[in-house]
Amino acid sequence: MAKTxxxxxxxxxxxxxxxxxxIALAAGYGSQFxxxxxxxxxxxxxxxxxxxxxxxxxxxxxxxTAAAVExxxxxxxxxxxxxxxxxxxxxxxxxxxxxxxxxxxGDASGTLSxxxxxxxxxxxxxxxxxxxxxxxxxxxxxxxxxxxxxxxLGKSFxxxxxxxxxxxxxxxxxxxxxxxxxxxxxxxxxxxxxx
Numbered sequence: 001m002a003k004t005x006x007x008x009x010x011x012x013x014x015x016x017x018x019x020x021x022x023i024a025l026a027a028g029y030g031s032q033f034x035x036x037x038x039x040x041x042x043x044x045x046x047x048x049x050x051x052x053x054x055x056x057x058x059x060x061x062x063x064x065t066a067a068a069v070e071x072x073x074x075x076x077x078x079x080x081x082x083x084x085x086x087x088x089x090x091x092x093x094x095x096x097x098x099x100x101x102x103x104x105x106g107d108a109s110g111t112l113s114x115x116x117x118x119x120x121x122x123x124x125x126x127x128x129x130x131x132x133x134x135x136x137x138x139x140x141x142x143x144x145x146x147x148x149x150x151x152x153l154g155k156s157f158x159x160x161x162x163x164x165x166x167x168x169x170x171x172x173x174x175x176x177x178x179x180x181x182x183x184x185x186x187x188x189x190x191x192x193x194x195x
Contacts, residue, residue, distance in 0.1 A: 012099075016100070016104055020108060023108050024111055024112070027051075027109075028112055031051065031116055035047065035116060035119050041124065044116070044119070044120050049146075051112050051113050052109065052143065052146055052147050055105060055108075055147065056150040058102070058105040059102055059106055059151050059154050059155070060157060061158075061169055062102035063102070063154070063155050063158035064158040064159075064161070064165035064166050064169075065090050065091060065097045065098055065101070065166055065169075066094055067158065068162035068165070068166040069091075069162075069163065070091055072167075073091065073163070073170070076167065083173070083174040084170060086169075086173040086185065087166045088170075089185040090173075090185055091166060120139060173185060
């Protein structure tokens with residue numbers, strides 16, 4: 001039993017690590033491609049902000065999934081409310097969902113925001129001939145402050161509204177299933193989180 005759990009943990013870690021690599025690769029290439037096409041510094045900042053916001057949103061989902069309980073979703077699922085079944089699936093796979101949202105997407109968005117910040121710094125230095133050490137220090141500080149501050153606010157919100165956030169994400173997943181037929185989250189085993 002312990003051997004199987006050990007193998008499962010290793011497989012999960014390898015899957016998440018590989019997933020992070022490919023997500024960061026695809027997102028990094030996409031963002032660099034768009035940055036190459038975008039000549040406006042303002043639009044570059046908008047792209048940077050969107051990537052930081054994506055990291056914050058996924059962090060909220062990860063925390064909410066870890067904090068929510070099944071009972072309210074069972075009541076909604078019994079009434080056949082769309083999204084309740086998908087919300088239960090999120091909770092029954094809470095460890096994987098939290099790892100994906102907080103670590104995979106969180107780390108990828110952190111890496112990307114740093115890379116895009118570096119590109120913006122180079123553009124600002126090139127355009128204004130300003131001292132690059134000052135700009136790079138300010139950019140790093142701003143990106144870190146927005147990311148950490150946003151995640152702190154997000155975590156507080158996620159802990160207060162965990163069940164509603166999970167239900168909202170469940171409704172989004174239900175809409176995706178309805179349109180595409182694809183189930184992003186499969187039903188997992190019960191975790192005993194019914195309180």
